[in-house]
Amino acid sequence: MTTTLTLRRPDDWHLHLRDGAMLEGVLPHTAQHFARAIVMPNLVPPVVTGAQAAAYRDRIMAALPEGMNFTPLMTLYLTEETDPEDVVRAHAEGLVTAVKLYPAGATTNSASGVRDFGRVRGVLERMAEAGVPLCVHGEVTDADIDIFDREAVFIERVLDPIRRATPGLRVVMEHVTTADAVAYVRSAEQDLGATITVHHLVINRNHILAGGIRPHYYCLPVAKRETHRQALRAAAVSGDPRFFLGTDSAPHVDAAKETACGCAGIFTAPNALSVLAEVFEAEGALDRLEGFAALHGPAFYGLPPNEERITLTKGAPVELPERIETGDGPVTVFDPGFPLHWHVTG
Ligand SMILES: NC(=O)N[C@@H](CC(=O)O)C(=O)O
Ligand SMILES: [Zn+2]
């Protein structure tokens, strides 16, 4: 029986760090385990320009506790007014790693996102030429499309047309939640990858709704039925380099989740790796954990994998607080619903 695992230090290819007191509260939980993370730009107001990304990166570095090593990989929030030259310059300088597309209204803090995809065509073409990857929140926002269908419809109506119209554009479908998305990514010969969260490998929609409504399992895209969760697990443990870890750890204070209109987002940073190890072990795929968490992401982004190693040790159940305290208030940590035995020990 395997009881210790040594892997290259993982990266998180989709992370929300927020700002101010929340940033200070959550950053150490990611920096403790992950070497780098793609930092989402959906602040209020969003991170739209290279100058704003530089200022946000400085705030992140200022919030990093002494002695911790962590590199934030910055993103720009795509709007219909985005200046292509600013994007290309910020990427060429190494300041910005990717650009993030939020359909307007699709998720938390997406009001400034894109309504008319025709209006960002020029930026996307410049990005394809310059090799700037596009990260996508893949859901349509039409009121007449069922929330459980919004990812699949997005692929057909928005993502596939964009990819066909913009050859060479490298796209990451973020936080995929459906068998449809897994199949679409597998069907692409090049320039398409996908992140998978830890929580979507664990919960299906019953966890949110059966036996009482559980706001801490609510996120977007919303967890789907069990067959989709199975497809995500199969993709994650397959060894296919097009799939890699993006936790989408998305902290909100409990008061904003436990309310009549609770916001979307699950905070997984403290236990993401322990849960992931449990999932890979259950699938008999511990030997593929390093690929998913530490190799496929850097390969997609054209970055070297981390040289540093971490060790996971199997033992008595991991004891984690149910919630962490931040200067903005308490934030509940994702409860996978089963004991975790894998400790990050070094
Ligand atoms: N995933 C979520 O449910 N929420 C994210 C936004 C996002 O990634 O869509 C957030 O910023 O809270
Ligand atoms: Zn999203």
Ligand SMILES: [Zn+2]
């Ligand atoms: Zn997210």
